[in-house]
Amino acid sequence: MNELAPVAQAPEAEGKSAAEPRVPSRLYALKDGDTFVIADAFGNILGEGDGLFRDDTRVLSTFRLTIAGQLPSLLGAMVSRDNVFFTANMTNRPLPPLGGRSLREGVIHIERTRFLWEGCLYERIRCVNYGGQEAALPVTLSFGADFHDMFEVRGETRPNRGRLLPVEQCGNGFVFRYDGLDGIRRTTAVAFSPIPSRLEPGRAEYLLALPAGGQLDLHIEIGSQVSEEPGRHRFRAAAARARVAMRRRLRRGARLRSRSRLFNNWLEKSRADLALLTSELPTGPYPYAGIPWFSTPFGRDAIVTALQTLWLDPALAHGVLSYLAHHQAQETSSFRDSAPGKIMHETRKGEMTRMQELPFERYYGGVDTTPLFVILAGAYAERTGDLGFIGELWPALTKALGWIESVLASDPNGFLAYARGETSGLVNQGWKDSEDSVFHDDGSTPPGPIALVEVQGYVYAAFSAMAMLARRRGETALAAGWQARADRIRAAVEERFWMPDAGFYGLALDGRGRLCRVKGSNAGHLLFTGLAAPERAQRVAQQLLSKAFNTGWGLRTLAPGQARFNPMSYHNGSVWPHDTALCVAGLSRYGERDGVVRLLEEMFEAAVHYGMRLPELFCGFGRRMGEPPTDYPVACLPQAWAAGSVFMLLQAALGLEIDGLRGEVRVTRPALPATLDRLEIRDLEVGGNRTDLVFQRVGDRVVALTEGAERVPLLIRV
Numbered sequence: 001m002n003e004l005a006p007v008a009q010a011p012e013a014e015g016k017s018a019a020e021p022r023v024p025s026r027l028y029a030l031k032d033g034d035t036f037v038i039a040d041a042f043g044n045i046l047g048e049g050d051g052l053f054r055d056d057t058r059v060l061s062t063f064r065l066t067i068a069g070q071l072p073s074l075l076g077a078m079v080s081r082d083n084v085f086f087t088a089n090m091t092n093r094p095l096p097p098l099g100g101r102s103l104r105e106g107v108i109h110i111e112r113t114r115f116l117w118e119g120c121l122y123e124r125i126r127c128v129n130y131g132g133q134e135a136a137l138p139v140t141l142s143f144g145a146d147f148h149d150m151f152e153v154r155g156e157t158r159p160n161r162g163r164l165l166p167v168e169q170c171g172n173g174f175v176f177r178y179d180g181l182d183g184i185r186r187t188t189a190v191a192f193s194p195i196p197s198r199l200e201p202g203r204a205e206y207l208l209a210l211p212a213g214g215q216l217d218l219h220i221e222i223g224s225q226v227s228e229e230p231g232r233h234r235f236r237a238a239a240a241r242a243r244v245a246m247r248r249r250l251r252r253g254a255r256l257r258s259r260s261r262l263f264n265n266w267l268e269k270s271r272a273d274l275a276l277l278t279s280e281l282p283t284g285p286y287p288y289a290g291i292p293w294f295s296t297p298f299g300r301d302a303i304v305t306a307l308q309t310l311w312l313d314p315a316l317a318h319g320v321l322s323y324l325a326h327h328q329a330q331e332t333s334s335f336r337d338s339a340p341g342k343i344m345h346e347t348r349k350g351e352m353t354r355m356q357e358l359p360f361e362r363y364y365g366g367v368d369t370t371p372l373f374v375i376l377a378g379a380y381a382e383r384t385g386d387l388g389f390i391g392e393l394w395p396a397l398t399k400a401l402g403w404i405e406s407v408l409a410s411d412p413n414g415f416l417a418y419a420r421g422e423t424s425g426l427v428n429q430g431w432k433d434s435e436d437s438v439f440h441d442d443g444s445t446p447p448g449p450i451a452l453v454e455v456q457g458y459v460y461a462a463f464s465a466m467a468m469l470a471r472r473r474g475e476t477a478l479a480a481g482w483q484a485r486a487d488r489i490r491a492a493v494e495e496r497f498w499m500p501d502a503g504f505y506g507l508a509l510d511g512r513g514r515l516c517r518v519k520g521s522n523a524g525h526l527l528f529t530g531l532a533a534p535e536r537a538q539r540v541a542q543q544l545l546s547k548a549f550n551t552g553w554g555l556r557t558l559a560p561g562q563a564r565f566n567p568m569s570y571h572n573g574s575v576w577p578h579d580t581a582l583c584v585a586g587l588s589r590y591g592e593r594d595g596v597v598r599l600l601e602e603m604f605e606a607a608v609h610y611g612m613r614l615p616e617l618f619c620g621f622g623r624r625m626g627e628p629p630t631d632y633p634v635a636c637l638p639q640a641w642a643a644g645s646v647f648m649l650l651q652a653a654l655g656l657e658i659d660g661l662r663g664e665v666r667v668t669r670p671a672l673p674a675t676l677d678r679l680e681i682r683d684l685e686v687g688g689n690r691t692d693l694v695f696q697r698v699g700d701r702v703v704a705l706t707e708g709a710e711r712v713p714l715l716i717r718v
Contacts, residue, residue: 028079028086029291029638032116032242033279034349036295039063041077043088043112043123047146049153049292049634052121052188052222056296056350058153059176059188060222062144062202065112065125067137068095072110081268082246083276085239088112092137107131108210117242120223122235127218129210137208141220144202145188147178149350151358154293158357167201172229174201182354191226193219249275249285253313254684256650258676262612266604266646269612273643274309274316283326284319287644289346290616290636298346299324299369300431301641303376304578308644310376310383311651311658314685317380318389324373325396329364329403334421337365337429341403343373345429359424367418367429370400371458375529378465385660385687387472394473401466401482404459413513414492416459417449430455431579432522432557432571436564438508441517443563446510453497453505454525460489461529472661490531503539505532519559521549521579527586537590544583545595552623553606554580554599567620567630574632577603577614578641581648588652593671600649601673607646614642654679654695654704663687666715670695670702 027050030037037060038050045051045063052060065072072090079086090110095103107130114123129135152158165177173191180186196204208216219230228234256267277295278287288294289301302324306317327347329338336359337345345366353361377397381390390397404416411417418429427435430452440446463486470479497505499517505526507518523540526532532540543549548559554575558565567573580599588596602623607614609628616639619630655668663686672679677697683690692707693714706714 028077030079030083030086030114030116031276031288031291031295033119034295035116035119035121036291037086037114037116037121038292039086041074041088042071042090043077043086043114044071047144051153053150053292053295054119054224056150056348056353057186058148058150059145059186059224060121060143060190061146061148062142063222064142065110066140066142067092067108067110069138069140073105081272082243082250083272084243084246085113085115095135095137103131103135108135108137115239115242117238120221120226120238122230122238123220123222124235125218125220126215127208127210128215129212132212134212134214135210137206137210139206139208139218141192141196141204142202143174143190143204143222145176145178147176147180147186147188149352150293150348151350151352156352156358158352162351169199169201171226172196173199173204173226175225180351180354182351184351184354187224189221189223189226191221191230193230246275249278249280252285252315253309254311255682256312257680257682259678260675262608263604263673263676266607266612270614270643270646273613273638274305274640277638277640277643278316281319281323283322285316286319286323287316287640289641290639293636294346294639296346296348297323297344299344300366300372303369303372304582305640305644306376307379308578308581308641308648310379311656312647312681312684314380314384314386317376317383318386321373321377321380321389321393324369325393327362328396328399335359335424336361336363337421337425338362339364339403339406341370341399341401341406343370343400345369345426359422363425365418365420365426365429366433367416367452368431368455368458370403371416371455371462373397374400374462374465375458378462378468381469381472381661383658383660384685385663387661390469391473397466397469401462404462405485408459411449411451412511413451413496413509415451415489415496415509416455417451417509417511419448419450419511430522432520434570436569437571439516439518439564440510440514441563446508446514446516448511450511451509452522453493453508454522454529456489456493456497457526457529457531460486460493460531463489464530493526493531494533494536498536503536504543505536505540518562519543519548520562521555521557521583524555524579524583524586527590528582529586530589532590534590537586541587541590541592541595544587545592545598547622550599550602551575551620552602553618553629554603555583556620558620568632570617570632573620574617575606575620575629576617576642577606577645581645581652584649584652588655591669593653593655593669596649596652597671597673600653601675603645603649604673604675613638614645615639616642650679658684658686660687663689664715665691665693665706667704670704672697672702 035054037052047061051058075089077088091106092108094105109128111126162180168175176188178186198205221230287305289298302320306320327344329342342364345363347362348360463482467479467483505523507516549555558573565573616636654670657666679695681693
């Protein structure tokens with residue numbers, strides 16, 4: 001889903017010995033609005049892809065705590081369950097005597113706690129002496145700001161940069177300043193309390209005198225400006241506001257509860273990650289794609305996340321639709337791959353995109369985002385019955401469909417195809433957008449324009465959704481025309497993409513009309529849209545559930561034996577949780593239940609290995625007894641559509657549909673994993689009412705019933 005492949009390499013951090021490995025390697029993230037921080041388990045920032053970022057710029061590249069010139073001993077690190085606080089627990093190594101006796105290891109407890117609020121990082125370093133004598137503790141904090149653009153951090157090189165200004169001392173700290181080529185001055189203020197024993201640019205030193213049983217707190221604030229002295233009161237007041245804001249986001253939508261503590265942990269962590277990634281924009285809540293590389297509005301990712309959670313929280317879909325309609329393209333630009341009616345792929349605020357060194361300031365190079373926008377609008381209307389909001393969106397929806405129709409008319413094969421306008425744009429513009437993700441069965445790269453199979457399914461679903469909405473609006477002629485268009489797309493896909501000998505749909509058509517005879521998970525998305533004929537869908541389903549695709553942890557993006565298959569690649573054989581979830585929704589749509597439940601169980605087991613937080617992707621090696629999934633080293637964590645996957649997987653297993661227009665809940669052959677005998681859905685909004693829904697295992701089947709004062713019609717299908 002990214003505009004450039006993530007990179008694992010980063011420059012050596014200043015002041016870090018090459019012989020000193022970064023241990024442990026796990027990084028921890030916090031986010032608030034357009035600010036996020038990535039640091040290691042010590043809480044240290046070393047300039048190795050980590051840092052404090054604001055508006056796609058690294059505003060703090062070094063922030064390192066040492067005791068007597070060395071790292072303390074790490075006891076443990078964690079992010080709180082609500083994703084507000086990071087805490088590292090450490091203790092001293094043996095300390096040399098400072099005019100007295102030496103201090104043995106494990107006497108001083110050092111607790112480093114931080115959070116973000118309104119663009120500022122608040123940190124408290126608490127030191128407690130558990131020894132029987134006074135201790136002198138030499139504490140050094142090294143800090144610096146390089147103001148690198150996010151794309152520089154990811155490995156892009158620039159011919160020119162702006163100017164770093166001299167560091168200026170201000171009160172209890174320093175201000176770093178950078179004048180960008182875009183004419184914007186970016187600043188970082190670092191303030192300390194109490195005043196350090198020695199303070200110089202990039203370095204603060206303390207010599208703490210800790211009596212036996214004594215405690216001392218250091219407070220640091222880092223933001224664009226620090227107007228007041230840091231301290232206990234400011235720390236606690238900002239922490240309270242940050243926690244209240246997070247709780248408000250966590251309380252939105254229906255609540256899920258099972259009798260399995262582990263499964264509940266997965267549900268709760270996934271919701272907490274979505275709350276962490278969701279920013280409150282003027283148009284409503286919007287899930288940013290992922291940390292660290294994609295902490296910004298993406299079109300495709302947000303739409304998929306909203307679809308995953310629509311049955312629980314329609315407000316997220318409302319915010320996504322509003323934002324994307326507001327940023328719909330109005331002009332044609334080959335640099336931005338934009339055209340009137342097209343829906344945004346991503347937006348960025350950094351210096352490189354503002355200077356048009358890269359096209360991603362507001363970029364439209366996603367071929368599938370526009371039909372997915374229409375699909376989400378139709379799904380939102382069915383889920384909520386909110387036709388008033390659809391009326392507000394109607395101009396944007398008709399413009400989106402107008403862009404789709406213009407491309408269909410100009411494409412020689414009559415499909416929605418893509419070709420980037422300039423070399424700075426994305427080569428491939430579906431969700432698998434790495435340069436090597438589209439190819440022929442001999443491994444050769446196809447000429448464009450490229451028509452991806454799943455995108456044609458999205459087009460079919462978009463026309464069908466618009467036909468449904470037009471009927472609801474009483475515009476029968478429009479509805480008939482759009483439905484006929486959907487039917488023609490369906491017939492064309494069945495004719496041109498189906499591979500009878502393989503019993504599968506091909507990956508794409510190239511610009512010469514030649515089919516890429518490659519088996520990818522893209523065909524599962526075609527099932528999600530409902531385009532596939534039932535008998536063909538069954539053949540696809542059988543292969544998706546076989547060892548060719550199913551790793552035992554989820555579905556591979558590409559079957560083994562295909563050209564370019566590599567389980568360690570970004571898109572050609574790895575496992576993406578959101579991809580698995582969309583395929584599972586497609587399997588459920590065509591009546592599959594056993595395989596759906598099995599994949600739900602497998603993804604749950606993968607989540608257990610990942611601490612209940614599924615990453616953006618992981619390697620696609622087959623499951624082996626007693627071994628965990630294999631990490632993809634630079635996957636985003638957390639990632640919105642990975643966090644949302646559990647909710648789409650669960651909906652697919654339950655066979656659950658909510659019709660807000662009729663005020664009904666429909667359940668078709670519900671199923672639960674073997675580890676669950678009961679699942680409760682509380683405070684579910686349906687057609688203006690709220691109800692509780694319970695799924696209970698009775699013998700060898702699962703039954704559904706409504707509870708609570710405001711019961712809604714529950715239709716059971718078998």
